[in-house]
Amino acid sequence: MSVNDLFKQDLKVINMGLKSFHTDLKSQGVPAIHVNWKPKAGGKKKMLDLLSKINKSN
């Protein structure tokens, strides 16, 4: 969907990170969903690289 197509739609937001941004969107009545985000693989770089390789090969 191009930028100009986005301008014609109602905004529907996925929020990932600071919870307060999601709370602000909900308070405005904007459809929004908050991802219960955690660093993948406990944030360990070696594991992340490995996961990324597995994802790419799939």
Add this chain to the structure above:
Amino acid sequence: MLLQTTIKRNAYYDSVTLMLISRDLQKLDGVDEVLVGMGTDLNLDLARDLNLATSDFDTLTSNDLFIAARFDDTQISMQAIEDSFNELLNKSSQSDDYEDHQPPTLRSALQQMPGANLVVVSVPGQYAAAEVEDALDSGLHVMLFSDNVPVEDELRLKQKAVEKGLLMMGPDCGTAIINGVPLCFGNAVRRGKIGVVGASGTGTQEVTVQVHKLGEGLSQVIGTGGRDLKEQIGGLMMIQGFEALIADPETEVIILISKPPAPSVAQKIYQIAKTSPKPVVIDFIGGDRDDIEAVGAIPCVSLEDAAQKAVAVIRKQPAVDFTGFTLPSDQIDRIVEEALAKLKDDQNELRALFTGGTLADEAMKLLGDRYEIYSNIPLSPEMAIENLQDGRGHICLDLGEDQFTRGRPHPMIDPQTRTDYFKSHVDERTGVILVDVVLGFGSYTDPAGAVADSVHEIRQRLSTHGKDVVVIASVCGTDLDNQDLYKSVATLEAEGVIVMPSNAQAVRLTDLLLQGMKGA
């Protein structure tokens, strides 16, 4: 004193939530130092610097939460600190909508909300690029709030976004308003015919607020992140946003805001401006106006001026430079006279304490080279704040810069950093204090109240030396913001603060006072 750590494995909370809780726990009786955080390298280093590290730190991962505290065990126990933590955490979660199931990944979120069209990403910088890549691959537009994203990742992600015709606003993009919805640090403004593409967060906020105050509205406000117009990125998102606004039937005038771009990037922007069928107002803060005029675009002298000129174009009025004041000159003269009368002869130093980076930058550039101003964003290297001798001289600080925010929330979110600097940097030599008060989503619930409290404390402190001080503020906010512009102005004025209608006018008034001070 006892030093103890409590660890909660696999309990992830965002950094702002935890920093605000750390601040509140610090106030408990008997607590000498406390830090709550996820076990990231950054937080572990911070804990070591605060002498809070214990032997079990080696076992922490980024998914583990730790509470590290040094406390007087005759006054408080680790259990009591942990209980307070749980209570504060519950309080901060009360506003959450627990009816919503929170999916663990972007893909599961997309299944739960088919038709989602934009993702706001504010996870720690080192994880952000992977999430943004996923979002772009799923055909979603992105606002990337996170900072500390490598420039190579930014380039790759923006190239992908351009290829797919998507927005990738950021990294370090603080504000945007898409389809009337303010995102992250956006202000509540009416919709209208003026479109903005901005590479400067609070600069964009100031322009949108001024457009609203003048009675017009915004069609779309697109952020790019501060590095977009550097050589390496080549203005990819400003160009993408600019072209989208040219094609947008709701947009009649376009404003572009940035610090001066790399010359090659400026040329690309000017080429589009030259052929734009819509009027283009450009504020490349401190940039060259001749180049802008040469392509038929409208240059500006300030952020406020950019808003005024766009509004003038909409109203088919001449777009002339606004370099003065909204108030008549005799009133300004009277304000200056009364303010100077408050000061003793040896009060001749400026303390400008900003929470908004672009507002601080604009202040430095408007005051120009007429004064020697020490700063963490100096106009020349010899005026770096580190070169200040014995604390004597004019000072202007951008308190949102990294050096002030290590382990602390940004001063727009939590006023504590500025409150501390009011205490440590305002003394009996200070004549004028200049501040910004930024309202809007994301910002602190009552920034004007926090400034007013500090001003009250300063006045009491200076009165013991038989002195007073002049405080000048501007409020970057609207009547529609939750904090309310008018209430904020009234709070400041009740404490004797002179509130000007824009950052540029607050700086100009400061300039007049500095000119009138003895030895400034």
